[in-house]
Amino acid sequence: MLFMKRIILFSLLAVLTVVACKTVPLTGRRGLKLISSSEINAMSFQQYDELKSTSKLSTNAEQVNAVKRVGARIQEATTKYLKAKGYADLLEGYQWEFILIESEQVNAFCMPGGKVAFYTGILPYCKDDAGIAVVMGHEIAHAIAEHGNERMSQQMGSQLVGSSLSVVLQNEPSQTQSIFGAAYGLGSQYGVMLPFSRKHESEADELGLFFMAMAGYNPNAAPEFWTRMSQGGGQKPPEMMSTHPSDETRIANLNKEMPKAMDFYNQSPYRNK
DSSP states (O other): OHHHHHHHHHHHHHHHHHHSEEEOTTTOOEEEOOSOHHHHHHHHHHHHHHHHHHSOBOOOHHHHHHHHHHHHHHHHHHHHHHHHTTOGGGGTTOOOEEEEEOOSOOOEEEETTTEEEEEGGGHHHHOSHHHHHHHHHHHHHHHHTTHHHHHHHHHHHGGGGTSOHHHHHHHOHHHHHHHHHHHHTOSSSTTOOOOOOHHHHHHHHHHHHHHHHHTTOOTTHHHHHHHHHHTSOSOOOOGGGSSSOOHHHHHHHHHHTHHHHHHHHHHOTTTTO
């Protein structure tokens, strides 16, 4: 009997993996999506509000305005592109917001629903608007490709052993929030984002390169940014032991996609703004 239950369970998970999939724009990769955008966005907005209430927000008007300016421009350009290509549903329910947090962390992230946070520690590596656009495009790409939903769906799938997905989502809010926190590295330490897989990081690099180019930022700034990051000092783990691509691999992949990115850049109506 137990064996049969396991067979049924694995069969159910296999069917869900095939049916509950989404397609990432531009790359065409298919990924698991067991959770609706409205549900994961609601959790994201709650976590983001808690992040803002527990963090020291920057009062440096110049830096804050730069982050918001670049974010709004990439948001606008990306939104126009996705709507024109039939992906408007990906942005349904988004409530874009861009904040700058006073912290030495060399970090930034975009949560589901367009909630972006930059840390002041990454700005010296950015240097200018184009550098900020590299990071902004990469993080927005994570959200639009629904990498967070995919990672949470993978963790949520294990909950089907004891009950249905709808029961977990609707009747176990604390458990669901815990899974969300585990997927994002949020919870007891707000703002400490877990790195995505190498696959997700590479996909965000590619999409981010295109998104910044659509917004009229020269994509050649991307390999330059990652070169500065690689020279920042500190011991890094080998690529096979890390969830991030090595700096050399990342830069090589960006240069490989540069011709396509330059096409977006050359056609961008934002270049002279």
